[in-house]
Amino acid sequence: MIDRLLFILSETLTSLKRHGMLQIAAVSTACVALILLGSVGMVLYKLDAIAQSLPRQFETEVFLKPNVPRERTLALQQQIEAMPEVAHVQLVPKEQAWEEEKRRYADEINLADLPNPLPDKLIVRTHHPEQLPKVAARLRKHADVDEVLDQRGTLERVLAVARLVRWVGLSLVSMLLLSALVLIYNAVRLTIVARQLEVRIMALVGATLRTIRMPFILEGVVQGGLGGVLAAVLVLLGAGLLSDYMLRLWPFLNDLPPGAPATLVLFGLPTIGMLLGGLCAWWAARRFVRIG
């Protein structure tokens, strides 16, 4: 068993060393495919993070009628908190709101002598942004509620963009994965063609199909893994440079949530590369390595 394993490993190593140009072709193919995959993945990760974070900034502002006493406001706050969709309810008392307004317009107008025209306000956040319109609709029907500002239109647009980004991204990544599979498959097929003599001799002496095919599969794993490591380094370098350049152009981007963590890229792309390489090599070996 160990002898056979050593044979398989030595065959893999010999092939990796001897068919240099083929290895370069296969590794660079895997690398290009994984760079595309990694770049799209990074962009999607960032867009998804933005799409996820934006709706959290939306919340419903519930203005009560001016004459509603404080105890009824507090009772309504409790009622809203009891709703299963609601994550948090914050009371902004009319006194506090009026003080803030006075401070904000202190330079322009003196509001100190005027009576407080503002009502109590409740700021409502739901667990998921999609639940917000439903909660707002229910609150509008309440007798003590004067107005509900739910910014439904904006929220729906953001949610639609987030959905579009996910679907387009998913389709794009699927297509890239498919093309990466075909490219690596062809590279492994070329390796098999280049090693027809070894395959034939192994088949003639009675080596099992597993023994004959395994070096090709390991070769595919190594090619995919190397391509993945190269791709991860290049994607991270590229993302770093692009990010710096864009931040210089548009400083507001700094406020956006961070992109994919470097460790995810460094481990993810080589792992995907190894899996893809192994899968393609297995597929090609099954198809082209016969013992007849």
Added chain:
Amino acid sequence: MVELQGVSVVYGETYVLCRVSLRVEPGEFVFLVGTTGAGKSTLLKLLYGAVRPTEGRVFVDGQEVNRLRESEIPFLRRRMGIVPQDYPLLPRKTVWENIAYGLRAIGYSQSAVRRRVAQVLAQVGMSAQANAYPYQLSGGEAQRVAIARALANNPPLLLADEPTANLDPDTSWEIVQLLQQINLRGTTVIVATHNRAIVDRANKRVIALDRGQIISDVPRGGYPAELDKLYPPVALVSERRSGEIAK
């Protein structure tokens, strides 16, 4: 050892072998003769499972080859040595490594490989060239290496397809002598050839094939007269023509 029962191999509309039946006993030395396209190589390929019969049954060592799954074929081949027509050798490996390669592929340990390679190299008289590369060998030497690799697993059956093709008469006879020595040690040897000289000189069992059918099977003898009638040798044709001209 080897038995074919009413075996046919058909490619499209063409019968490569047509209802062939034969039996080879353990320890025999058999020449399969016939012109190019007679079906000799196909018959050998049937024995090691590289070709499946369209009809009939093929037995090797009591095992029905045509019923074996692809995954079982390697274990059949470990019980036979195969010397293909082009005696393939790995160009970047030495003679020693070429023979060791086959043994390592079927799971021999390093020590067993060292022992066995030395034995078979001595058996085929190639110990001195152990470190030579294939491009440094003559045709006869390369053929000996291919035979050594086929013998390395100590198989009870050796199949050689045109082992003297492209060799001069003396070297061809050396190869036949080597195969005879192997046969004397108890290995059944089946040689496909169209080399008239070696068949005449060896005086072994000769099975003649023509267009996929056995036309003669003699226990001892030279190149079959039946084939000579069908395909007269070039020398004989020239002789007849000279005679006709003289008349």
